[in-house]
Each structure stands twice: as C-alpha cells, then as structure tokens.
Amino acid sequence: MNKRKFLKFSFQFFFVLLFKFFSTTRAFGDFLYKNNTIVFTHPIFLKKIFSEDHPEKPERVKHVLQELKKRKMDHLVKKINLSQEVDFWINQIHSKKHMESLKKKFSLAERLSSTAVRGCIEAVDQIMSKQILNAFCLSRPPGHHALNTGKDEGFCFYNHVAIAAKYIQQKYNKKKILIIDWDYHHGNSTEFFFYSDPDVFCFSTHNLEAYPGTGFPERTGSGKGKGFNLNIHLPCNTNDQDILRIYKDVLVKKADSFKPDFILISAGFDSREEDLLGCFKITDSGFEKLTEVVMNIANIHCEGRILSILEGGYNVEGNSSATTSHIKILNNFNK
Numbered sequence: 001m002n003k004r005k006f007l008k009f010s011f012q013f014f015f016v017l018l019f020k021f022f023s024t025t026r027a028f029g030d031f032l033y034k035n036n037t038i039v040f041t042h043p044i045f046l047k048k049i050f051s052e053d054h055p056e057k058p059e060r061v062k063h064v065l066q067e068l069k070k071r072k073m074d075h076l077v078k079k080i081n082l083s084q085e086v087d088f089w090i091n092q093i094h095s096k097k098h099m100e101s102l103k104k105k106f107s108l109a110e111r112l113s114s115t116a117v118r119g120c121i122e123a124v125d126q127i128m129s130k131q132i133l134n135a136f137c138l139s140r141p142p143g144h145h146a147l148n149t150g151k152d153e154g155f156c157f158y159n160h161v162a163i164a165a166k167y168i169q170q171k172y173n174k175k176k177i178l179i180i181d182w183d184y185h186h187g188n189s190t191e192f193f194f195y196s197d198p199d200v201f202c203f204s205t206h207n208l209e210a211y212p213g214t215g216f217p218e219r220t221g222s223g224k225g226k227g228f229n230l231n232i233h234l235p236c237n238t239n240d241q242d243i244l245r246i247y248k249d250v251l252v253k254k255a256d257s258f259k260p261d262f263i264l265i266s267a268g269f270d271s272r273e274e275d276l277l278g279c280f281k282i283t284d285s286g287f288e289k290l291t292e293v294v295m296n297i298a299n300i301h302c303e304g305r306i307l308s309i310l311e312g313g314y315n316v317e318g319n320s321s322a323t324t325s326h327i328k329i330l331n332n333f334n335k
C-alpha cells in the first residue's frame, strides 16, 4: 500500500469510528440523534385470539403499522426480542396459578401478552441506558383489567403496565412510578395491585358507567397508599378541552408533588371519538396535546422517561390515527 492509499484508508477508518461513536453515545451525540422514541412490536400481535366478530382483533395493530408507514414513521418500529425470560417479572404482579392457567387454557393469548411484557422490558432497558428518551409498546391484547382469576378480564390477560412498574422499581431502583391511564375504561387491575402502595401513583380518567363499573372518585388508596390513587369520572361527549383541563389542572399539580422517577401511560384510544365501545369525543389533536402535557411532566421530573403501552381502541381506523399522532409527538416534541 502506497502512502496516499494508506492515508485515504486511515481517514475513512477514522470517520467510520467517529460516526459510530456519535450515533451510539447520546450524551455526546444529541445533535446526531435522530429519534426520541422507538415503537416496540412483533408479528405475533397479528394473530387472532378472540372470536371472528370480537372488537379486540389483529387489525388494531395492523392498521397502526400501515399508518406509520403512510406517514413515513415506520423507521421507528423495532421487533421485540423474544429471548428474554419474563416469568419472574410477570410473577411480581400475577400469581403462579394465574400464569399456569393461562398457559394451559389460553396459550396463544398468553404468548401475545407475555410478548407485550418482553416489549415493555426491552423498552425500559433502552430508556434507562439512554439509547432512547421514551418508547411506545404497540401490543395487544390490552392489560389494565387483568386480575389473578386464571382467565381474561375485559380482554386482558397480564397487566403489562403494572409489570413494567415493578421491573423499573426492582431492576433500576427507580421507586416512584406515575401511571397515567386515559383509556375510556377504568384500569381496575392497576388500581387493585397498587392500592396501598405510596410509590406508585395511579391517575385514571374514564367513564364510570362503562365496564368494569369501578373507578369511583372516593377510591383514593388505603394505608400508606392513601392519596396515591386518583379516579376522575368523565361523562359521554367529553371533548378535548374537557379532558385537557383536567390533565393541566389536576394531573400536573399531583405530579409536581409526587415527583415521579418514571412515567407509564396506559394509552387506550377507545376514549377517541367514534370508538365502538366508548362515547367520548376526544380527537387526534386532543391526544397530541395530552401527550405534550405528560412529556412536560416527564421533562421536569424524570429526564423525559416515558413508556406508553397500547390498551384499548376498537375503531381500527380511529385507533391507528390516534396512536400514530401520539407516537409522532413522543418522537418530535422538544427537539
């Protein structure tokens, strides 16, 4: 190799090294960092688990993927790694008896739900190692009604958000978790598992008249957890202004005194207008603004750390456009 060729080779090698360094090191490479968020998903979520005409269907995820592609956001999508063992973490919330019953009687649904848990865990790992700022878990079925009954409750098998909260606390010693649930339905399972826990603040807006008939405002927590569970009933026809006022006036103040280390969103889009199961009138723009409110809280208290997980949303077109709008803000806000 002559001197000229050697110099050219050295320069190329140096620039490749430099690029690799900046593109993987967030602390030094913010200006080269393209994306705040990653959308974790897996082809298994395209499998049907309920009957033919059931609203909880594969198209819920399929249409989001199509919408992401249409809006040129499909580069954010990452396939969930299935190799991670998650039974230990599921067992922090669900009983062994429940897990065994699901594996025996609802094996496909159990595989979908445990894949969603894997997605949450992978997302938390990437957020904590600062590879990304926040993440969205594009998974199904939902999880926030799942109890330990050995079967599904309200289309839910494992409570993904609750398991993620335990994982963050135990693996990363980030104790104070704020769970925000804007699904049309009350997240009764999330409330149940953290009702006496002062380290997990559960904030839920929902319609009390809908399934599962829980979520009364007087249910504020028990023992040391008193004051760390907040239920807000919203009536039919609740619109963007109505829900935004609550998030800006109530949630922001509660979060300022709680000071979360990590925020989890139970992102249900059955609270969107024209949902098959809901009667709210929240638009895609409303969900964008809700996302901004939550991101502001996260920026103030926990360096932007948010994991958002798909819950309900049964109008497949509405669910796909609201979900994509939510992801757009997660990725672009404050850049």
Ligand SMILES: [Zn+2]
Binding pocket: 183, 184, 185, 268, 270, 311, 312, 313
């Ligand atoms: Zn719901």
